[in-house]
Amino acid sequence: MTLQQWCFSFRGRLGRRDFWIWQAAWLLMLVLLFTLAGNNLLDTQTAAFCVVALMWPSSAVLVKRLHDRNKGGQWALLFILAWMLMAGHWSMLPGDAQWVVGRFIPTLIMVCMLVELGGFAGTPGDNRFGKATQAVIFLRRRTPDYQ
Known part of the structure; x- marks a missing residue:
């Protein structure tokens, strides 16, 4: 699978290793964006735009990854539900009830989804x-052209 397929295509299947690599890269990008925006080195609107732009590859x-677990993509809507509740x-x-609906249920959904996607083969x-x-x-290794 190429980098373009990894980040932009919804077809195919993805293993746990590449799922966790994306999660780590995504977390690093968010930390960098919020650090730059918090120190006034980056405009807040630019940081927000970058976060929205990261939604497609995420x-x-x-x-x-859901496809690899033999589940349809509609299961990803659970993350949206968790975000809306939070x-x-x-x-x-x-x-x-405020704490249960606003914190406990969204956290439970996210943890269960991360265990499902990142823990199970x-x-x-x-x-x-x-x-x-x-x-x-x-990284694509280039092979020398011998003609």
């Missing part, structure tokens, strides 16, 4: 989403 990696204003709920061999996983080729 979604592509997530969906391909971003909601739940003061209208009584007592501990994909289906062996071919499945309904394609052939067995192929590692991402990060």
Whole structure:
């Protein structure tokens, strides 16, 4: 799999190693963006634009990893649900319900999804989403042309 397929295509399957590589790269990019924006070295709107631009490759990696687990891409909507619950204003709920709906449930969803996608092996061999996983080729070795 090429870097372009890894980051931009929703087709195919992706193994755990490449999923975790993306998660680490994504986390580093976010830390860098927020550090630069927090120190006024980068405009906040530019940082927000970069975060939005990272949503497509994040979604592509997530969906391909779900495909490797033989699950459809619609399962990725659980992350959106978790984000919406976490971003909601739940003061209208009584007592501990605010914490349960606004913090506990979203955290539970995210942890379960990360364990599912990052901890469990994909289906062996071919499945309904394609052939067995192929590692991402990060650096292409050039072979000399002998003519």
